[in-house]
Amino acid sequence: MSGLKINYHKSSLYGLGVIKDEIERLSLRVGCKVGEFPFTYLGLPIGRNMNRVENWKPVVDKFMSKLADWKAKMISFGGSIYGPNGLHITPGSNGPLTKSGVWPNIVRAGISIDKIWLQFGRSFIKQIGDGNHTEFWDDPWLIDGPLKHRFKRLFHLEADQRATVRSRITWNNNGVRCYWQWNRDLIGQARDELQSLTDLLFSYVKQDRTLDVWYWNLATNGIFTTKRLTRLIDDATLLDNRPRFESLKNNLVPLKLEIFIWRVLRRRIPTRIELDKRGIDLNSVRCPLCDDDVETIDHTLFFCRHSYEVWDRVFKWWGLGVISNLSVNEAFRGKSNRAMSQMGNTIWQAMEWTCKYLIWRNRNLKVFSNKCWNGPTALMEIQLRSFEWISTRTKNVKIEWNRLTIPNIYVL
Known part of the structure; x- marks a missing residue:
């Protein structure tokens, strides 16, 4: 048994098709009150014809009073926030942003989307x-x-x-x-x-x-979908309009790789020199792979001798000649090769991004697990991971493993 007991003083006895005298007699035996229809249970009226609008009025009035309290707590005097009617928060009014909970988080998400010029709150x-x-x-x-x-x-x-x-x-x-x-x-x-x-x-x-x-103004058919909103956010955040960078959209790689490259180009990955700039106390700011220089983003991904060896093998694999500082810088900026077809350039960009991503992952393995790969192993992993990502994302072009791993592949 649960051990729960009925509080008869707070209970009522109702009857359907029973005379009132019988209900009163039974209520005396049980020890509870006699209830009459209609009554309210869990805030909803019981025993009324709920097809009539006036019977819903007490429920609506109660919701309206609760909504008034919610507005008083959540909406600042300086303006309004995102709400069921597509309201927009006035810039500078903190309102609900200092609170926690589901709705304040939604408000903050809407404001963050507006910061990338989507105007989501007014869409x-x-x-x-x-x-x-x-x-x-x-x-x-x-x-x-x-x-x-x-x-x-x-x-x-x-x-x-x-x-x-x-x-x-x-x-x-x-x-x-x-x-x-x-x-x-x-x-x-x-x-x-x-x-x-x-x-x-x-x-x-x-x-x-x-x-x-x-x-919804941001969709051609006017219907809001999270898939469409996610695509708009990706297009707004992964397309860099600054002239020195090309598009950061590549359909042959997963989203996490695009985000990583986006962070690289904005100096947002936590190399030791970047952590030191943020006031984090480290034993050393030198490269954990080679210990030859301070660990900057350029050094880690390109000029460290371990990374340089990986890039040298990748360049020879693609038949791009001898690697040099200039060629590495061009790869860093995502320059296309005119000797390749459009698909070839797209595949090369995917390979290049995969190489950077795996070099950074290898760096983290060295720092946190004291493990490190060698040149041949690195090239094989780059080829395997590239083939996995590219082959599952190409619909019109069939990529074969034997074709992908042969030298001078840039003729694609």
């Missing part, structure tokens, strides 16, 4: 059908944000600030007809705002649909 807009499910002032439907932010005087003079689009404007064959309800007559700048709002309303092109729907 949702309502397309009007009958206008019954869109709030005129709060929902973004006419402009890329709520109308109450642009027409503040009109919003404060509005008699019903939660009015729907249908209650304020209708479309017919003769054009647009507005139904305003103000708390007082409009004067001064309020009249100017009304004129600007009217011009916007008359220029709005209403879609031929029956219901109001959300439309």
